[in-house]
Amino acid sequence: MLILTCPCCGVTGEETEFHGGGEAHLKRFGPGSSEGEFHDYLFSKVNPKGVHLERWRHNNGCGKWFHAARDTVTMEIYGTYPAQTTEPPQDIRDAITAKRPGWSWREFA
Amino acid sequence: MSNMVSALNGASAKGFVEVRDMGLQGMITLRGDLNAAKLKKAARAVGGADMPEQGHISLGDTGGAAWMSPDELLVLVPYTEVDARLSEIAKAMGDDHHLAVNVSDARCMFGVSGDDALVREALAKLMPVDLSARAFQPGQFRRSRMAQVPAALWMQAEGEARIVCFRSVAQYVFDLLKGATSPGSEVRYLAR
Ligand SMILES: [Zn+2]
Numbered sequence: 001m002l003i004l005t006c007p008c009c010g011v012t013g014e015e016t017e018f019h020g021g022g023e024a025h026l027k028r029f030g031p032g033s034s035e036g037e038f039h040d041y042l043f044s045k046v047n048p049k050g051v052h053l054e055r056w057r058h059n060n061g062c063g064k065w066f067h068a069a070r071d072t073v074t075m076e077i078y079g080t081y082p083a084q085t086t087e088p089p090q091d092i093r094d095a096i097t098a099k100r101p102g103w104s105w106r107e108f109a
Numbered sequence: 110m111s112n113m114v115s116a117l118n119g120a121s122a123k124g125f126v127e128v129r130d131m132g133l134q135g136m137i138t139l140r141g142d143l144n145a146a147k148l149k150k151a152a153r154a155v156g157g158a159d160m161p162e163q164g165h166i167s168l169g170d171t172g173g174a175a176w177m178s179p180d181e182l183l184v185l186v187p188y189t190e191v192d193a194r195l196s197e198i199a200k201a202m203g204d205d206h207h208l209a210v211n212v213s214d215a216r217c218m219f220g221v222s223g224d225d226a227l228v229r230e231a232l233a234k235l236m237p238v239d240l241s242a243r244a245f246q247p248g249q250f251r252r253s254r255m256a257q258v259p260a261a262l263w264m265q266a267e268g269e270a271r272i273v274c275f276r277s278v279a280q281y282v283f284d285l286l287k288g289a290t291s292p293g294s295e296v297r298y299l300a301r
Contacts, residue, residue: 010164
């Protein structure tokens with residue numbers, strides 16, 4: 001059971017109040033991109049053991065999208081942060097580093 | 110003129126606490142910049158209550174306003190006054206970006222009343238929310254789910270809860286509440 005805090009409305013709820021929205025910080029490759037880039041954008045998602053950055057939606061609540069950094073092994077939530085960003089903020093990175101020194105996820109560390 | 114009735118037309122059930130359809134309730138969804146002075150003023154005038162804080166509801170004599178999300182309020186007004194209140198909002202907001210819609214007939218309101226702790230226990234069976242008197246106090250407003258459907262909840266007073274859900278699931282929610290309050294099913298966790 002994951003306990004998430006929505007950064008939009010401040011509610012702390014358990015995961016059935018939310019809905020997972022897949023991998024975070026995707027960069028869109030649309031018209032003009034190569035077939036390989038478009039394929040990877042659609043299908044090549046990471047499924048790490050450990051630190052993972054995801055999008056979530058507070059669907060049984062305020063209805064807003066946000067980001068969450070969590071651990072797929074320990075199920076702990078390192079933190080949640082607004083959807084309006086293309087990378088995890090420093091305080092989230094610090095929270096992850098405190099538990100998992102040397103972590104990396106895609107291009108972030 | 111057709112005879113307007115709420116989803117369950119005032120149905121009620123008496124278990125260890127009482128569940129009832131609250132009848133026709135005027136509800137207006139008001140979306141926009143909740144920090145804008147104009148919107149605050151319109152919400153106060155129409156709902157007849159202060160602007161609610163995040164996660165709260167403020168109630169006046171005939172209505173109120175609930176904080177739904179960072180850009181949405183649910184304004185409660187008497188059912189027969191909705192159209193007049195919508196005109197007031199339109200006039201007050203002018204060309205400023207906003208959305209105000211009559212959702213009265215798209216929603217349903219229930220009341221659960223009785224011993225405060227037993228009311229909380231009944232609702233806690235259905236919602237993943239800490240409903241202890243310490244954690245959830247009158248004035249707080251919580252959107253969550255009730256079993257499989259979205260629902261919003263507040264305590265109108267001690268021993269008096271209000272639930273708003275979609276009209277399309279009114280019977281489902283009523284049946285849930287009826288089951289959760291059936292005599293003999295008290296959990297006695299919050300109630301001693
Ligand atoms: Zn939220």
